Amino acid sequence: MPKVTVDNDRxxxxxxxxxxxxxxxxxxxxxxxxxxxxxxxxxTDAGKCIGCGSCTIMCPDxxxxxxxxxxxxxxx
Amino acid sequence: MTGHNILLAGFGGQGILFTGxxxxxxxxxxxxxxxxxxxYGPEMRGGTANCSVCLSExxxxxxxxxxxDILVAMNLPSLEKFEKDVVPGGLIIVxxxxxxxxxxxxxxxxxxLPASEIAEKAGIKGAANMVILxxxxxxTSFCTPENLDKGLQKTIPAKKMDLLDKNRLCIRLGxxxxxxxxxxxxxxxxxxxxxxxxxxxxxxRYRIPASAAGCAPGxxxxxxxx
Amino acid sequence: MSEKVLxxxxxxxxxxxxxxxxxxxxxYPITPQTEVAAYMSKRMPKIGxxxxxxxxxxxSINMVLGxxxxxxxxxxxxxxPGISLMSEGISYIAGSDVPCLIVNVERGGPGLGGIQxxxxxxxxxxxxxxxxxxxxxVFAPSTVQETVDLISDAFDLGDKYRMPTMILSDGLLGQMxxxxxxxxxKDPTDDKEWSVRGHQGxxxxxxxxxxxxxxxxxxxxxxxxFEKYEKIKETEQRAQEYLVDDADIxxxxxxxxxxxxxxxxxxxxxxxxxxxxxxxxxxxxFPEKAIEKHVGHAKxxxxxxxxxxxxxxDVRMIVxxxxxxxxxxxxxxxxxxxxxxxxxxxxxxxxxx
Amino acid sequence: MAKVMGERPKALLDVPLHYCPGxxxxxxxxxxxxxxxxxxxxxxxxxxxxxxxxxxxxNYFGCDMxxxxxxxxxxVATGVKRARPDNVVFTxxxxxxxxxxxxxxxxxxxxRGENIVAIFINNAIYGMTGGQMAPTTLPGQVTQxxxxxxxxxxxxxxxxxxxxxxxxKGVALAQRVTVDCPKNxxxxxxxxxxxxxxxxAGKGYCIVEVVSTCPTNWGMSPADxxxxxxxxxxxxxPLGVYKDVGEEGEE
Numbered sequence: 001m002p003k004v005t006v007d008n009d010r011x012x013x014x015x016x017x018x019x020x021x022x023x024x025x026x027x028x029x030x031x032x033x034x035x036x037x038x039x040x041x042x043x044t045d046a047g048k049c050i051g052c053g054s055c056t057i058m059c060p061d062x063x064x065x066x067x068x069x070x071x072x073x074x075x076x
Numbered sequence: 077m078t079g080h081n082i083l084l085a086g087f088g089g090q091g092i093l094f095t096g097x098x099x100x101x102x103x104x105x106x107x108x109x110x111x112x113x114x115x116y117g118p119e120m121r122g123g124t125a126n127c128s129v130c131l132s133e134x135x136x137x138x139x140x141x142x143x144x145d146i147l148v149a150m151n152l153p154s155l156e157k158f159e160k161d162v163v164p165g166g167l168i169i170v171x172x173x174x175x176x177x178x179x180x181x182x183x184x185x186x187x188x189l190p191a192s193e194i195a196e197k198a199g200i201k202g203a204a205n206m207v208i209l210x211x212x213x214x215x216t217s218f219c220t221p222e223n224l225d226k227g228l229q230k231t232i233p234a235k236k237m238d239l240l241d242k243n244r245l246c247i248r249l250g251x252x253x254x255x256x257x258x259x260x261x262x263x264x265x266x267x268x269x270x271x272x273x274x275x276x277x278x279x280x281r282y283r284i285p286a287s288a289a290g291c292a293p294g295x296x297x298x299x300x301x302x
Numbered sequence: 303m304s305e306k307v308l309x310x311x312x313x314x315x316x317x318x319x320x321x322x323x324x325x326x327x328x329x330y331p332i333t334p335q336t337e338v339a340a341y342m343s344k345r346m347p348k349i350g351x352x353x354x355x356x357x358x359x360x361x362s363i364n365m366v367l368g369x370x371x372x373x374x375x376x377x378x379x380x381x382x383p384g385i386s387l388m389s390e391g392i393s394y395i396a397g398s399d400v401p402c403l404i405v406n407v408e409r410g411g412p413g414l415g416g417i418q419x420x421x422x423x424x425x426x427x428x429x430x431x432x433x434x435x436x437x438x439x440v441f442a443p444s445t446v447q448e449t450v451d452l453i454s455d456a457f458d459l460g461d462k463y464r465m466p467t468m469i470l471s472d473g474l475l476g477q478m479x480x481x482x483x484x485x486x487x488k489d490p491t492d493d494k495e496w497s498v499r500g501h502q503g504x505x506x507x508x509x510x511x512x513x514x515x516x517x518x519x520x521x522x523x524x525x526x527x528f529e530k531y532e533k534i535k536e537t538e539q540r541a542q543e544y545l546v547d548d549a550d551i552x553x554x555x556x557x558x559x560x561x562x563x564x565x566x567x568x569x570x571x572x573x574x575x576x577x578x579x580x581x582x583x584x585x586x587x588f589p590e591k592a593i594e595k596h597v598g599h600a601k602x603x604x605x606x607x608x609x610x611x612x613x614x615x616d617v618r619m620i621v622x623x624x625x626x627x628x629x630x631x632x633x634x635x636x637x638x639x640x641x642x643x644x645x646x647x648x649x650x651x652x653x654x655x
Numbered sequence: 656m657a658k659v660m661g662e663r664p665k666a667l668l669d670v671p672l673h674y675c676p677g678x679x680x681x682x683x684x685x686x687x688x689x690x691x692x693x694x695x696x697x698x699x700x701x702x703x704x705x706x707x708x709x710x711x712x713x714n715y716f717g718c719d720m721x722x723x724x725x726x727x728x729x730x731v732a733t734g735v736k737r738a739r740p741d742n743v744v745f746t747x748x749x750x751x752x753x754x755x756x757x758x759x760x761x762x763x764x765x766x767r768g769e770n771i772v773a774i775f776i777n778n779a780i781y782g783m784t785g786g787q788m789a790p791t792t793l794p795g796q797v798t799q800x801x802x803x804x805x806x807x808x809x810x811x812x813x814x815x816x817x818x819x820x821x822x823x824k825g826v827a828l829a830q831r832v833t834v835d836c837p838k839n840x841x842x843x844x845x846x847x848x849x850x851x852x853x854x855x856a857g858k859g860y861c862i863v864e865v866v867s868t869c870p871t872n873w874g875m876s877p878a879d880x881x882x883x884x885x886x887x888x889x890x891x892x893p894l895g896v897y898k899d900v901g902e903e904g905e906e
Contacts, residue, residue: 019878059682064661070657140474368731
């Protein structure tokens with residue numbers, strides 16, 4: 001199962017990953033406010049993640065990494 | 077040897093700056109302090125060209141000659157503009173083929189030399205500047221003949237070295253006394269009544285090197301100036 | 303030692319820079335300095351150097367910034383209006399501590415002004431070449447030979463202090479020919495460890511920059527730069543004194559006008575007037591010490607300039623009302639004559655001024 | 656876990672970016688850094704930062720950096736490249752820097768075929784100074800200095816930089832990309848990589864124009880900005896390759 005890790009300190013809560021996620025399993029975690037005052041993104045249903053990497057590709061702050069068994073072909 | 081403040085003036089294409097450079101280089105060869113300063117800017121392309129040359133035993137102050145002891149005038153506007161600036165007792169050399177007007181002052185020595193015609197008759201049109209240089213050299217002995225020739229060689233660009241002998245010839249023509257009228261009226265006033273029919277125009281009489289004699293009339297020696 | 307040759311001031315500037323190891327020239331044509339660029343365009347390709355005619359003075363000074371930041375000896379040359387255009391880049395260069403050589407072959411101003419010799423960029427060179435607190439080392443040669451000699455020093459000192467240096471010449475010195483002996487070629491070391499040239503994975507990245515958002519940081523850097531300037535003021539002042547030890551009237555003049563002042567001093571001496579000349583060779587730092595040394599015995603000072611009175615302010619600052627400081631200048635491209643200057647000396651001597 | 660996606664490229668220093676949330680500068684920074692990593696040129700790369708939001712790029716890229724005066728990055732890059740021809744030199748410029756104050760330097764660096772890469776961020780607005788009209792601001796677009804919308808009759812028309820530069824001999828690559836979705840981000844990276852490769856092959860001036868967003872000064876959320884970009888920017892600034900000299904180079 002792919003694993004999505006958000007760096008809560010670097011995330012600015014811009015939601016670029018949220019709109020990019022084809023499975024719509026990312027949203028801002030309003031229970032957390034980071035040191036810069038942002039609510040970082042988090043995965044709502046890890047089981048649905050297909051490991052496509054869209055979230056990390058669209059992240060302007062290098063705040064998301066996605067670990068997968070095998071890299072999707074599209075991600076070069 | 078004393079120094080000279082020389083002003084050469086005329087119009088573009090007459091080799092004014094080139095002549096000044098030869099004088100400056102000859103002075104350098106002579107071991108003098110020298111400076112050469114051209115007029116620059118649009119006037120170079122329009123009408124007048126002039127240059128200041130200082131030769132001195134001492135370091136040169138202002139390189140801009142405002143009170144020349146030698147004025148070379150190669151066109152009328154230059155003569156009219158600078159005649160009054162020449163120091164009393166100074167020398168004015170006028171190219172009388174181009175300037176028919178006479179110098180009004182009587183406290184300077186004036187040489188009327190039909191330099192353009194001399195050069196043209198010798199088949200080296202446009203080398204009036206070198207004829208005048210020969211005269212200036214003859215009158216002032218500002219350097220040795222050897223150093224004058226060295227100055228000439230230093231100044232002619234390598235690409236135009238084939239014109240060296242023609243320039244030498246014109247300088248020599250300028251030094252010839254026969255081109256001046258010894259019976260000039262005013263004291264220190266030398267006037268040459270140039271007679272276009274006189275036999276001097278035969279170049280062979282002046283041991284002109286073959287290279288020069290063979291050169292077609294109108295060959296642009298004046299274009300030597302860099 | 304090489305042969306004495308007759309060289310135009312502008313061409314000598316170029317050849318001297320090459321001898322000093324400069325292989326990068328960026329410029330834009332403007333009278334009366336164009337011969338520098340023309341000479342460089344001829345020579346650089348033959349010695350593996352870079353000559354580039356930029357699209358403007360604005361571009362050329364920024365190319366200088368780039369090449370200087372990359373650690374090479376680099377220069378540009380222009381004339382007065384061009385320096386105005388370059389002033390932005392010069393400020394950035396100073397703020398980034400990048401050494402380079404800027405040559406100003408001055409012409410008359412303001413505006414498009416004229417093309418004849420002038421010294422009206424003294425303030426611009428020594429006070430306010432661009433925005434912000436900074437200085438350049440400014441050298442004012444008075445002969446073609448001295449121009450050649452100072453260019454080598456300007457490059458060396460620019461590298462030593464990591465700052466822009468300027469040769470303040472003018473149309474007269476640029477256009478005139480005088481005998482020069484060119485210096486032996488130098489091969490400066492290419493080892494500026496602060497420069498950008500690719501870190502090769504061996505060090506953290508270098509940043510050549512003049513932006514400091516934090517006022518405290520910027521202030522500290524400016525303080526440090528001015529400490530350096532103070533050191534330079536102490537060690538790099540240069541002036542030539544001529545007949546000043548017994549002089550009653552001391553002329554102060556730099557560059558082309560110093561030559562005229564020199565002639566005027568000689569003429570005054572012939573009349574029995576004890577005149578002398580202090581010739582600043584560095585305009586920044588201004589040779590305060592040379593002036594101060596003679597305030598005691600001089601009866602009056604006369605600043606001779608080709609402008610409406612710029613350096614005279616520095617002279618007055620040092621003399622500080624202890625002695626009268628007079629000014630004589632011509633402007634707009636008119637070069638004063640020794641006779642005019644002599645008249646001033648005579649008037650001062652006779653108490654008329 | 657065999658593969659990790661989204662790890663910070665080595666050429667992008669591990670410092671927080673100062674950009675506003677959702678600003679696409681961050682994406683482009685990462686792409687440039689990834690290309691530098693993939694080509695293995697960080698050790699011989701020099702970047703030139705411009706003036707505007709991207710001025711601080713010198714804090715982010717791991718290669719040597721110079722910060723240029725406003726608009727002068729192409730001239731500064733020219734100086735660096737001529738002094739160190741073996742260096743891989745790129746500028747990173749916004750639209751105000753490149754297309755307004757620096758248009759002269761840009762066109763002439765291009766015409767010289769200067770071997771540099773320009774990464775050009777077009778977001779139709781001045782960001783750093785708080786949202787004024789840029790040379791690329793669209794007709795009718797409201798900015799701080801076009802409060803009634805840009806009226807071309809008085810404020811002029813937006814400049815299409817890639818189209819303009821495509822006519823200039825000396826340009827090896829002029830390509831417009833965007834980073835609104837993962838697919839386009841991948842395409843953008845490909846273009847940037849090609850530009851760097853062209854420089855290394857000595858082909859000439861390369862510009863990659865990235866149609867970008869400015870959520871803060873557009874006054875929209877990052878998500879809405881992306882949609883606005885698609886609806887308004889891309890019709891005026893069509894994506895595509897405007898010039899590519901290809902393998903053979905220019906005739």
